[in-house]
Structures are given as structure tokens and as C-alpha cells.
Amino acid sequence: xxxxxxxxxxxxxxxxxxxxxxxxxxxxxxxxxxxxxxxxxxxxxxxxxxxxxxxxxxxxxxxxxxxxxxxxxxxxxxxxxxxxxxxxxxxxxxxxxxxxxxxxxxxxxxxxxxxxxxxxxxxxxxxxxxxxxxxxxxxxxxxxxxxxxxxxxxxxxxxxxxxxxxxxxxxxxxxxxxxxxxx
Numbered sequence: 001x002x003x004x005x006x007x008x009x010x011x012x013x014x015x016x017x018x019x020x021x022x023x024x025x026x027x028x029x030x031x032x033x034x035x036x037x038x039x040x041x042x043x044x045x046x047x048x049x050x051x052x053x054x055x056x057x058x059x060x061x062x063x064x065x066x067x068x069x070x071x072x073x074x075x076x077x078x079x080x081x082x083x084x085x086x087x088x089x090x091x092x093x094x095x096x097x098x099x100x101x102x103x104x105x106x107x108x109x110x111x112x113x114x115x116x117x118x119x120x121x122x123x124x125x126x127x128x129x130x131x132x133x134x135x136x137x138x139x140x141x142x143x144x145x146x147x148x149x150x151x152x153x154x155x156x157x158x159x160x161x162x163x164x165x166x167x168x169x170x171x172x173x174x175x176x177x178x179x180x181x182x183x
Contacts, residue, residue: 004048005114006076006167009123009141010157011036012085013070015058022144022159036158037073039166044075049103050167051110053141053156054083054123060096071100076167080106083123083141114170116182125153135180139173152177 012018013036016029026032044050057067071078080086080102088094093106109122111130118136120129125140125147132138138153145160156173158165163173 001047004045004169005112006044006048006050006169007053007121007139007156007173008040008050008158008163008167009053009139009155010055010083010144010159011052011057012055012158013057014063014066015085018058024159033070036165037070039164041073041075042166044167046075048076049079050074050076051079051081051112051121051139053081053121053139055085055141056080056083056097058085060086060094064096067096068100077103079103079110081110081121081123082106082108115174115179117170117179119170125150125155127153129153135182137170137174137177137179152179 013033014029018024019026019029019032024032057063060067082093086094086097112119118131120131120136120138122140123142125143126138127150129138130136139156140153141155141157143155144157145155147155154173156163
């Protein structure tokens with residue numbers, strides 16, 4: 001059976017203050033979080049891979065049980081690229097996230113292949129990245145749409161209009177990019 005790959009960033013689950021900072025048009029953080037779970041599960045099957053490019057949740061110590069609950073309701077095999085809100089005060093992966101059943105150990109950056117192309121994944125935007133001159137694509141988060149795309153790099157944060165709080169495929173995210181032919 002075909003395994004789909006999806007990409008998303010900056011869900012900021014349980015980050016109530018974010019609703020006024022971005023803004024995100026939800027009456028409450030619970031409504032926000034439930035919307036993300038619904039959108040995620042509408043496209044992702046249990047066998048699919050989802051690459052989350054950081055800032056999964058907020059106030060991880062105070063909300064550990066809720067983080068585990070939401071994580072368990074999200075379909076797919078989940079991979080985490082560590083974001084700035086995913087760490088403790090010392091910069092280590094927060095124990096709440098470290099204890100979740102990720103498909104692989106969370107990393108600062110990952111590389112995968114999709115659509116015949118290498119894809120470099122990081123929380124932060126890079127102006128150069130591995131394989132850039134050989135057709136590689138770069139997906140990032142963190143900037144909440146404030147950093148423009150550059151060449152074959154783009155923000156995959158939930159609050160971008162074409163992401164719309166939904167994990168997206170490589171084809172969806174690269175639809176407007178000029179990609180070299182793969183053979």
C-alpha cells in the first residue's frame with residue numbers, strides 16, 4: 001500500500017497567547033487545537049508519515065497530559081524536527097515530547113526523499129541547504145509566513161493560507177516551484 005508523506009509546522013497546540021499574536025481566528029485555544037486534529041486526520045492515514053517541523057505544543061510541563069492525549073489522536077507515523085518551543089530551558093528536547101511515540105528520534109534537521117527530490121527539513125529557514133544545487137527542496141517553519149520563500153525553499157507553517165492548518169503533501173507545497181526534472 002502507498003504510504004503518503006505530509007509536512008506541517010508550528011501547530012503551537014495549547015499556546016493561547018498565539019491566538020492574538022498571529023492572529024489565528026479561533027474563539028479559544030481548545031477550538032484551535034481541535035481544528036488542527038480534525039484537519040490533520042481528514043488527510044493523514046495511520047500508515048502515512050507526517051514530518052512536523054517544530055513548535056508542536058506550548059507549556060509542555062503544565063500540559064503534559066493534554067500533549068499526550070492530542071498526540072495519540074493524530075493519525076500517522078510522526079517525525080519531529082525540533083523547534084524553539086520544543087525544548088527546555090537548557091535547550092534539550094523537552095521530556096514531555098521526548099516521551100512521545102515518534103517514528104524516529106526527534107532531530108534538529110532531517111532529510112528525506114519525496115517526488116523524486118531530496119527534501120531538507122528544519123525548523124528554521126536556510127538560504128543554503130544540503131543538495132540545493134542538485135535540485136533539493138527545503139521546507140521550514142518558525143517564521144509564520146513573515147519570511148518569503150527563496151528558490152526551492154518555503155515555509156510550511158499551519159498559518160499559511162495554502163497550508164490552512166492541514167498537513168500538506170510535497171506536490172501541494174511545491175506546486176508553484178520550478179523543480180528540475182527527475183528521471
